[in-house]
Amino acid sequence: MIARILLRIVAWAVMAYLVLPLVVIVGASLTATSYLAFPPQGLTLDWYGRMLADTSYVAAFGTSTALALAATAGAVLLALPAALAIARHDFPAKRTLLSLLMSPLVLPHVVLGAALLQYCAALGLMRSFAALLVGHVVIVTPFVLRSVLPQLTPEQRALEEASADLGARPFETFLLVVLPQIRGGLTSGAIFAFISSWINVELSIFNTTAELTTIPVKLFNYVQYTIDPVIAAVSSITIAVAAVTIVLLDLTVGLHVLSKRR
Amino acid sequence: MTAALTGDPATVPAAAPPTALRRALPLLAAPVAFFVAFFAVPMVVVLSSSLMAGGAPSLANYARVLLDQYHWDVLAVTFRIAALTTLAVTLLGYPLAYYLVRVVSSNALRRGCVILLLLPLFTSNIVRSFGWMILLGRNGLVNDTLVGIGLLERPIRFLGTETGIVIGLVYILLPFIVLAVGNALATVDPTLEEASADLGSSPFTTFWTVTFPLCLPGLIAGVIMVFTLAASAYVTPALLSGGKITVFPMLIFQQYSTVFDVHYGGALSITLLVFTLVLVALAGRIGNGGGNRS
Numbered sequence: 001m002i003a004r005i006l007l008r009i010v011a012w013a014v015m016a017y018l019v020l021p022l023v024v025i026v027g028a029s030l031t032a033t034s035y036l037a038f039p040p041q042g043l044t045l046d047w048y049g050r051m052l053a054d055t056s057y058v059a060a061f062g063t064s065t066a067l068a069l070a071a072t073a074g075a076v077l078l079a080l081p082a083a084l085a086i087a088r089h090d091f092p093a094k095r096t097l098l099s100l101l102m103s104p105l106v107l108p109h110v111v112l113g114a115a116l117l118q119y120c121a122a123l124g125l126m127r128s129f130a131a132l133l134v135g136h137v138v139i140v141t142p143f144v145l146r147s148v149l150p151q152l153t154p155e156q157r158a159l160e161e162a163s164a165d166l167g168a169r170p171f172e173t174f175l176l177v178v179l180p181q182i183r184g185g186l187t188s189g190a191i192f193a194f195i196s197s198w199i200n201v202e203l204s205i206f207n208t209t210a211e212l213t214t215i216p217v218k219l220f221n222y223v224q225y226t227i228d229p230v231i232a233a234v235s236s237i238t239i240a241v242a243a244v245t246i247v248l249l250d251l252t253v254g255l256h257v258l259s260k261r262r
Numbered sequence: 263m264t265a266a267l268t269g270d271p272a273t274v275p276a277a278a279p280p281t282a283l284r285r286a287l288p289l290l291a292a293p294v295a296f297f298v299a300f301f302a303v304p305m306v307v308v309l310s311s312s313l314m315a316g317g318a319p320s321l322a323n324y325a326r327v328l329l330d331q332y333h334w335d336v337l338a339v340t341f342r343i344a345a346l347t348t349l350a351v352t353l354l355g356y357p358l359a360y361y362l363v364r365v366v367s368s369n370a371l372r373r374g375c376v377i378l379l380l381l382p383l384f385t386s387n388i389v390r391s392f393g394w395m396i397l398l399g400r401n402g403l404v405n406d407t408l409v410g411i412g413l414l415e416r417p418i419r420f421l422g423t424e425t426g427i428v429i430g431l432v433y434i435l436l437p438f439i440v441l442a443v444g445n446a447l448a449t450v451d452p453t454l455e456e457a458s459a460d461l462g463s464s465p466f467t468t469f470w471t472v473t474f475p476l477c478l479p480g481l482i483a484g485v486i487m488v489f490t491l492a493a494s495a496y497v498t499p500a501l502l503s504g505g506k507i508t509v510f511p512m513l514i515f516q517q518y519s520t521v522f523d524v525h526y527g528g529a530l531s532i533t534l535l536v537f538t539l540v541l542v543a544l545a546g547r548i549g550n551g552g553g554n555r556s
Contacts, residue, residue, distance in 0.1 A: 003465070003466070004365070007357055007360065007361055007365065008361065008365070010354070010357040010358070010361075011357055011358045011360075011361035011362070011365075014354045014355070014357070014358040014436070015358065015375060015378060017354075017433065017436075018378060018379065018381075018382055018433070018436060018437070019378055019381075019382075020393075020397070021382075021390055021393025021394055021396075021397060021433065022381060022382060022385065022390075022393060024393050024396050024397055024403065025389065025392065025393045025396070028396060036396055038396060038397075038403060077292070078292060078293040078296055078297075079293070081288075081289035081290070081292060081293060082289065082290060082293040082294075084289050085286040085289035085290045088286075089282050089283075089285055089286035089289075090282050091282045091283040091286045091290075092283065097290070097294065100294075100297055100301075100302065101293065101297060103301075104301065106487075106490060106538065106539075107535070107538075108490075108493075108494030108511065108534055108535065108538055109494070109496075110494060110496045110511040110514050110515060110531075110534075111308070111494070111514065111531045111534060111535050112301075112304075112305075113518075114308065114514055114515075114517075114518040114527060114531055115304035115305055115307065115308045115531070116300070116304050117518055118304070118307060118308065118311065118518070118524050118528075119300075119303065119304035119307050122307070134296075134300040135300070137296070137300070138296075138297065138300055138301045141293070141297075195384045198386075199384065199385060199386035199387070199389075200386075201386060201387065201388050201496075201497045202495075202496050202497060202511075205515075205519075206518060206519065215386075216386040216388050216389070219386070219388050219389065219392070220388045220497060220500075220501075223388065223392055223395070223501060224500070224501065227392075227395065227396075231392065232392075232396075235389040235392055235393075238385060238386055238389050239381070239385050239389065242380075242381055242384035242385045243381060243384075245384055246377055246380050246381060246384060249380075250373075250377070255373060255376050255377070255380075257376055257441055257444065257445060258359070258362050258363050258372060258376055258441070258444040258445065258447075258448055259369070259372065259448060
């Protein structure tokens with residue numbers, strides 16, 4: 001059937017389009033030439049050595065990692081109680097609250113970044129780790145909330161009530177009954193939160209400095225002026241981090257997207 | 263979410279909301295305080311700055327934005343790029359989503375494709391745009407290939423053109439639409455399609471009258487998301503424009519990073535925001551009942 005063959009061709013062409021730039025970056029990072037070449041001419045790991053020798057890259061990787069971990073922890077600490085309150089209690093303006101907590105998903109990051117720059121300047125926090133962190137917590141909290149909320153189903157409420165009736169204190173019920181039920185949603189939400197913070201440029205760029213910078217912002221500032229294989233090496237590392245994160249997601253909660261719901 | 267929203271005081275026992283609120287309050291205190299302090303208040307500060315000029319309340323900043331033809335030109339470029347991107351993303355992403363959900367029968371293959379779909383999504387858009395800077399250069403792979411197979415006589419310029427920006431944005435946003443459409447497709451009950459086929463419909467008729475309408479909410483949610491992200495993108499246009507094309511988010515960035523005019527910059531921010539929110543509200547209106555974005 002022609003339609004089916006055509007579909008197959010389009011699908012594989014699109015898959016190739018999705019993978020091509022990443023292959024090009026990893027390939028170009030291995031080139032022995034001093035300029036970017038793809039396919040690479042000669043093979044060398046020198047550019048990775050150069051990257052590791054440059055302490056500013058190592059520092060930026062450190063900042064990005066610390067920021068993403070702290071933002072994820074913050075998002076979990078905020079989203080978890082909010083999800084419990086929304087799923088378990090009826091209170092006024094619940095829908096408004098949910099909209100407030102989810103709206104960073106649709107807000108242009110450039111606008112939020114600009115707002116936080118101005119605001120943190122007024123607070124004396126301008127271009128500090130704290131300024132970066134609060135912004136990142138705001139943008140990644142919706143990911144955790146979105147994946148935890150659907151797992152707090154009304155049916156599971158009965159289990160929580162049983163636990164309370166049997167004399168468990170609220171915190172024990174949370175730890176022993178609620179947490180095991182939402183572990184999957186919490187894990188995938190936290191992984192999405194981590195990676196969203198790790199790759200962010202448009203929010204971070206406002207509150208970074210030459211000394212305090214994340215790896216995507218450093219790359220952005222660098223790429224605008226010079227392009228060399230070191231950049232490709234740094235980019236390749238971030239692609240590797242993405243790959244590891246996906247494997248982690250698959251191993252912990254499984255990749256259920258695009259497959260039929262159980 | 264439960265429909266039992268207690269907004270109407272007449273239907274609720276007078277004592278109920280305060281009790282419920284009191285029990286929810288310990289859970290809500292931290293998230294609400296944080297979001298008010300670092301999200302709501304900063305946005306209010308931007309709004310109020312945009313409404314101040316020369317130390318007094320004024321609409322002068324908005325007049326400066328909206329009465330200047332240049333801003334309308336930039337808005338037109340921004341939304342033209344966003345619209346073209348959305349169209350291309352839909353035309354490319356829909357077949358892929360359909361293929362992955364409906365045609366691929368091997369779970370291992372589908373899983374492999376999902377991993378390849380997530381890989382760019384989990385990579386910074388700076389890295390992904392950088393890949394296209396290499397590919398689209400005058401002597402990049404794309405030009406070399408096109409010249410090599412005789413489609414072009416000499417290399418053409420992609421960087422610094424709207425086409426180049428669209429190619430980069432399509433790449434960045436494609437996974438979103440594939441996931442949105444694919445997840446909608448995965449929830450369509452195949453027996454409905456079988457029934458349509460049993461009743462004599464051609465595969466095309468079945469697709470057009472059964473499958474397509476059933477996953478329309480997923481498509482609409484994906485389309486609106488892609489459009490808003492394309493219209494508010496800064497990094498990809500900044501890298502692929504080569505300084506030759508300006509989109510609206512660049513104007514905002516300039517005002518805050520170099521000029522530091524929070525009044526004029528605030529008006530620009532609110533202008534972009536209003537356009538975005540109107541579109542999101544429209545999406546909510548159309549896609550209502552279609553459920554959550556995922």
